[in-house]
Amino acid sequence: MTQQQDYPVLWPVPTRWADNDHYGHVNNVTYYSYFDTAVNAWLIHATGTDIRDLPAIGVVAKTSCTFIGSISFPDQLLVGIRIARLGNSSISYDLAIFRDAGDSLQLAATGTFVHVYVDDESRTPVPIPDAIRAAAELLVGASAAEPR
Template sequence: MTPMPNLPSRSTFPVLRDVPTRWHDNDHYGHVNNVVYYAYFDTAVNGWLMDATDADIRDLPALGLVVETSCRFHRSISFPDRLEVGIGVAKLGTSSVVYRLAIFRKGDDDAVALGRFVHVYVDRATRRTSAIPPVLRDVLAPVAEKSAPLFQAAGLLDAEEGHR
């Protein structure tokens, strides 16, 4: 398989999470439906946060709400493909995190899709903007540090994300 130009490789992402396709992910056209990619992103990010912190993020005083997502599709996938989601942190703010994500077929170096995913943290009770809980910041900060030069080299940072 020839590499697609201008697509980041799996080595661009500090974290890789296995995410399986499921029988019902395929649509009438025989490939994974576009909306399912967002579920893969959500599952990968939240699963990684739970594993990395050894905490149930649903029990933290602040909740991460998804306020923005995007995805660019480059190749189709279908069940029973085995997938990995590459995760990196493009920007770590006081109350928000901007993730850059990529979906790879297991063993392939070329991304089949690239995504952007934004969590804004809110107080569990009031739903007002809140600081990212320290237990999460402790795992996000090192990934943000690792992501910065990788994302810069791959051209994955927006102008606003490039400034810390």
């Protein structure tokens, strides 16, 4: 079973009123937004730079989500982030969404997210920018016991 200790980064992402659907829980497509928000916010924090200003941008080439438990506004979430693969022009992330239940974290979903770095103008694959590679390398093989 996936646990928070499996992820060296737990990034906070709040739910919003607008995230709930007609059935009173967060709509499935919103989980992907949480993944995208957590990964990019962590990258900005870890690199100390505005990643939008780099000569290469990370485009999402693949994403998936397995839904495990329901979440709803006003739940507070933590998105677990770890690097599954660090390539020349791509980074594969393993992700998990945990609902903060006060005394514990409850797993709500797991997923994958692949960034392929491309030239900002030509959109052809290029090597991962140095600042992003340096941040990602900190998570390769890292355990949750190693704060990041």
